[in-house]
Amino acid sequence: EELLLLEGENRVLEMSSTVPKSSNIFWHDCPVGKTDRQNLLKQKGCVVWITGLSGSGKSTLACTLGRELHTRGKLAYVLDGDNLRHGLNKDLGFAAEDRAENIRRVGEVAKLFADAGLVCIASFISPYRRDRESCRALLSDGSFIEVFLNMSLELCEARDPKGLYKLARAGKIKGFTGIDDPYEAPLNCEIEIKEVDGVCPSPSDMAAQVITYLEDKGFLHE
Numbered sequence: 109e110e111l112l113l114l115e116g117e118n119r120v121l122e123m124s125s126t127v128p129k130s131s132n133i134f135w136h137d138c139p140v141g142k143t144d145r146q147n148l149l150k151q152k153g154c155v156v157w158i159t160g161l162s163g164s165g166k167s168t169l170a171c172t173l174g175r176e177l178h179t180r181g182k183l184a185y186v187l188d189g190d191n192l193r194h195g196l197n198k199d200l201g202f203a204a205e206d207r208a209e210n211i212r213r214v215g216e217v218a219k220l221f222a223d224a225g226l227v228c229i230a231s232f233i234s235p236y237r238r239d240r241e242s243c244r245a246l247l248s249d250g251s252f253i254e255v256f257l258n259m260s261l262e263l264c265e266a267r268d269p270k271g272l273y274k275l276a277r278a279g280k281i282k283g284f285t286g287i288d289d290p291y292e293a294p295l296n297c298e299i300e301i302k303e304v305d306g307v308c309p310s311p312s313d314m315a316a317q318v319i320t321y322l323e324d325k326g327f328l329h330e
């Protein structure tokens with residue numbers, strides 16, 4: 109296998125994120141551009157990047173937000189970690205370099221969706237600040253909107269809808285984010301959602317907070 113080298117337990121991704129392997133390639137512009145698509149859709153393409161611990165409510169917020177935008181006649185598309193790991197990213201595990209490649213690919217896909225004029229909602233633990241910042245750097249003019257679901261580990265662990273924290277505590281899953289793997293909280297995110305007096309805002313309240321931001325910044329209009 110040319111792209112993947114198996115080195116003991118650790119997969120080494122030879123296909124490095126930033127080093128191009130092809131030469132003699134040329135960018136081809138099409139006559140219909142992003143602005144034309146945005147005018148057609150009456151909205152502006154952007155990426156809403158939701159980051160947080162497993163169980164913090166990323167998928168719930170992503171789906172609630174997607175439905176709310178749809179109801180308002182706005183075109184959105186959800187990219188979800190668990191889902192993409194069934195297809196595009198099925199070759200990746202949870203070692204730091206695999207997570208980095210996961211996020212790199214998702215960042216590129218999200219950029220394409222934003223270029224298509226959609227509100228792309230990306231829902232990934234994305235535990236490393238550097239990986240999230242690389243995705244931000246792909247998007248211009250404030251169109252990367254980082255949403256930090258700042259829920260305590262205690263809350264996420266109490267929820268444990270998939271039983272993964274229990275397995276991680278029992279040592280049956282190694283390298284689980286928040287237990288024996290790091291999560292680097294954002295330093296300068298656009299939106300932070302957290303518990304108030306130990307209570308998490310409802311999914312529709314969380315979605316409303318994001319919608320208000322998108323409205324204020326003009327993403328939901330031509």
Ligand SMILES: Nc1ncnc2c1ncn2[C@@H]1O[C@H](COP(=O)(O)OS(=O)(=O)O)[C@@H](OP(=O)(O)O)[C@H]1O
Nearest residue numbers: 162163189190202207210232233234235283284285
């Ligand atoms: N070791 C380990 N650490 C964290 N999460 C794990 C792990 N193993 C499996 N899972 C499941 O994978 C989901 C997270 O996938 P992501 O693609 O979002 O992860 S990452 O951004 O690459 O870190 C995550 O889904 P969510 O609970 O929706 O976050 C888990 O169901």
Ligand SMILES: Nc1ncnc2c1ncn2[C@@H]1O[C@H](COP(=O)(O)OP(=O)(O)O)[C@@H](O)[C@H]1O
Nearest residue numbers: 162163164165166167168267269308309310311
């Ligand atoms: N705002 C919320 N209020 C109460 N429960 C929530 C909220 N958001 C998510 N949940 C519940 O928490 C659990 C984890 O949510 P999920 O969206 O799957 O998180 P993640 O995608 O971050 O792993 C689910 O059982 C979900 O129903």
